[in-house]
Amino acid sequence: MHTTSTAAETQSTVEAARSAAPEGQRVAVVTGAARGIGESIARRLGRDGLHVIVADLLSMQDGIDATVDEIILAGGTATGVTVDVTEEESVAALIAAAVEAGGHLDVFVANAGIAQVKELLDYDAEDFQKILDVNVTGVFNSYRQAAKQMVAQGHGGKIIGAASIVAFRPFALLGPYSATKWAVRGLTQAAAMEWAEHGITVNAYGPGIVGTAMWDLIDEKLAAKNGQQRGEALAENAASIHLGRVSVPDDVAKMVSYLAGEDSDYVTGQTLLVDGGIQFS
Ligand SMILES: NC(=O)c1ccc[n+]([C@@H]2O[C@H](COP(=O)([O-])OP(=O)(O)OC[C@H]3O[C@@H](n4cnc5c(N)ncnc54)[C@H](O)[C@@H]3O)[C@@H](O)[C@H]2O)c1
Numbered sequence: 001m002h003t004t005s006t007a008a009e010t011q012s013t014v015e016a017a018r019s020a021a022p023e024g025q026r027v028a029v030v031t032g033a034a035r036g037i038g039e040s041i042a043r044r045l046g047r048d049g050l051h052v053i054v055a056d057l058l059s060m061q062d063g064i065d066a067t068v069d070e071i072i073l074a075g076g077t078a079t080g081v082t083v084d085v086t087e088e089e090s091v092a093a094l095i096a097a098a099v100e101a102g103g104h105l106d107v108f109v110a111n112a113g114i115a116q117v118k119e120l121l122d123y124d125a126e127d128f129q130k131i132l133d134v135n136v137t138g139v140f141n142s143y144r145q146a147a148k149q150m151v152a153q154g155h156g157g158k159i160i161g162a163a164s165i166v167a168f169r170p171f172a173l174l175g176p177y178s179a180t181k182w183a184v185r186g187l188t189q190a191a192a193m194e195w196a197e198h199g200i201t202v203n204a205y206g207p208g209i210v211g212t213a214m215w216d217l218i219d220e221k222l223a224a225k226n227g228q229q230r231g232e233a234l235a236e237n238a239a240s241i242h243l244g245r246v247s248v249p250d251d252v253a254k255m256v257s258y259l260a261g262e263d264s265d266y267v268t269g270q271t272l273l274v275d276g277g278i279q280f281s
Helices: 036-047 058-073 088-102 125-153 175-198 213-226 232-238 249-260
Strands: 027-031 051-056 077-082 107-110 157-162 200-207 271-274
Touching (some): 027 125, 036 051, 036 058, 088 125, 125 157, 249 271
Parallel strands (some): 051 077
């Protein structure tokens, strides 16, 4: 196993990685990489030749281990690190772990996020605070800590955040979630403006309907609300996808590969939709 364990949820450390980054290799951090879209992004960046820091909550240690192993089996190099993105010091420790493993930081993908499905009138303050903490404060912590490291290094970098189609068009029952993704889009634009002088580009990706654990939850809650069978709410929403199929995580990973690579050097401040044609920006 090429993984990490930590004493506390809020601490992230790196274990001596048997797959340390060779000299000169670009280094990417991906948060929420134990499963779903983050896992796919981590695997893709590994195939692209970057040393990947696979980061997720301590409770997702098995998924972290599995993603690291998959990258290494495919011929790449990776290190597992635990993080809670809601805690700034945990994200700072994640950056330190990345630098320890790879010598520097070139790409940070702030992918970690959660969804909640509820009518606005049913919301309680605790749930609302929770989604703000993960989806907004988590991205704020990630962007800032990554930028601090990149500014100190002095040779630019790529910061990439997870927005969503709902950053352009909210879905009913996903109100606070939609608001957090609008916030990511706004923060991405402001960060791009402030950090351009340091050669740092900041962009976000906006997936549509991707078949992950997150959409399992959304489908379950929408179905319960609307008196439908499991799968019906997903099928109903999928009918609006012009390319005619629900997205897979690899669709998103391809976009992130572009944003992490030199072909996107002249792109900054953008939230790029990768949704099969649901919403036109
Ligand atoms: N699935 C979709 O259809 C869809 C659509 C648009 C945007 N997105 C966004 O893409 C990103 C990934 O979504 P997914 O579908 O893979 O979700 P997922 O639930 O399958 O995975 C999210 C990962 O984030 C991790 N995470 C949650 N809170 C964390 C924290 N505080 N610190 C560190 N890690 C944490 C989870 O442990 C999990 O591994 C999210 O930001 C999501 O909002 C997803």
